[in-house]
Amino acid sequence: MTGSPAVCFEKVHKLFGRVRAVAGVDLTVARGETVALLGRNGAGKSTTVGLLLGLDEPDAGTVRLFGGPPSRAVAAGRVGAMLQDGRAVRRVTVRELVSFVAAAFPRPLPVAETIGLAGLTGLEDRRVDRLSGGQAQRVRFAVALAGGPELVVLDEPTAALDVEARRAFWASMRAYAGRGNTVLFSTHHLEEADAYADRIVVLDRGEVVADGTGERLREAAGGRLVSFDLADGDAAGLRLLPGVRDVEVRAGRARLRTDDADATVVALAGLGSVRDIEVTRATLEDAFLALTRRHDEHVEVAS
Numbered sequence: 001m002t003g004s005p006a007v008c009f010e011k012v013h014k015l016f017g018r019v020r021a022v023a024g025v026d027l028t029v030a031r032g033e034t035v036a037l038l039g040r041n042g043a044g045k046s047t048t049v050g051l052l053l054g055l056d057e058p059d060a061g062t063v064r065l066f067g068g069p070p071s072r073a074v075a076a077g078r079v080g081a082m083l084q085d086g087r088a089v090r091r092v093t094v095r096e097l098v099s100f101v102a103a104a105f106p107r108p109l110p111v112a113e114t115i116g117l118a119g120l121t122g123l124e125d126r127r128v129d130r131l132s133g134g135q136a137q138r139v140r141f142a143v144a145l146a147g148g149p150e151l152v153v154l155d156e157p158t159a160a161l162d163v164e165a166r167r168a169f170w171a172s173m174r175a176y177a178g179r180g181n182t183v184l185f186s187t188h189h190l191e192e193a194d195a196y197a198d199r200i201v202v203l204d205r206g207e208v209v210a211d212g213t214g215e216r217l218r219e220a221a222g223g224r225l226v227s228f229d230l231a232d233g234d235a236a237g238l239r240l241l242p243g244v245r246d247v248e249v250r251a252g253r254a255r256l257r258t259d260d261a262d263a264t265v266v267a268l269a270g271l272g273s274v275r276d277i278e279v280t281r282a283t284l285e286d287a288f289l290a291l292t293r294r295h296d297e298h299v300e301v302a303s
């Protein structure tokens, strides 16, 4: 099954009691792709990751990794994972731990290479229970890479890292992805999803509400923001102007999210009662908020 995608979810459902943690997810990740799973707390990211790794069984639908069940890909050493609550073992050194994990895989990376990729050079002889939070996080990354996996799954990998450590982490992740490997990571950080993923999958209440590049997501949510001072303070009718998706007025300044900034501005000029018009690109945060607010509407984004 050489041509099968790295990850394929088909109509996957997972319930915890009455909570629909994952509600009909279709998701395909091609080999070599880096994909971000983005969502608020409780959106279903960790549950999706658990299903993907075969730690949990779906109630309905199918999950395939490289064309087979997750357990087969995991047993064959094709998958490496860094989960949120991974706790390091005690009393062993960084080198010992990485060597131990590597030895369990059929095609591991050389230990020194794993240590270098994870940014742990110089800390090889340090005991893993005597590291800072950020260093311990890097050890967990090293453990995920030690087996030389084709697919790396990272659940909120930068949660405990400061700005500098984050940057170093993403550089390592990109280097690993650059070798043709597939990476799927979950995050709350929009900028990280935008900067480091080829594609962003937005989850909301267990459903995929958008799937595409950061640029596509901005467009899907209304590509431009037109803001201006309301000279006479009257916001009535702004929602009806061409292109306008939604309107927000704060402290006498209106903000219109629009699909057609040119048409909106021309119409505003016709109204004659606006000052200091400014047109800016919607940020990914604007897109994210719009996408997760409009839960009833399913937004399709071609990638």
Ligand SMILES: Nc1ncnc2c1ncn2[C@@H]1O[C@H](COP(=O)(O)OP(=O)(O)OP(=O)(O)O)[C@@H](O)[C@H]1O
Pocket (backbone or CB within 6 Å): 016, 017, 019, 020, 021, 039, 040, 041, 042, 043, 044, 045, 046, 047, 048
């Ligand atoms: N083992 C469980 N038992 C009961 N409910 C659960 C369980 N695991 C998850 N849930 C619920 O399923 C929903 C999805 O949770 P999940 O942890 O997948 O979200 P998440 O997007 O990873 O959130 P976070 O960003 O906070 O980690 C939530 O409502 C959560 O409370």
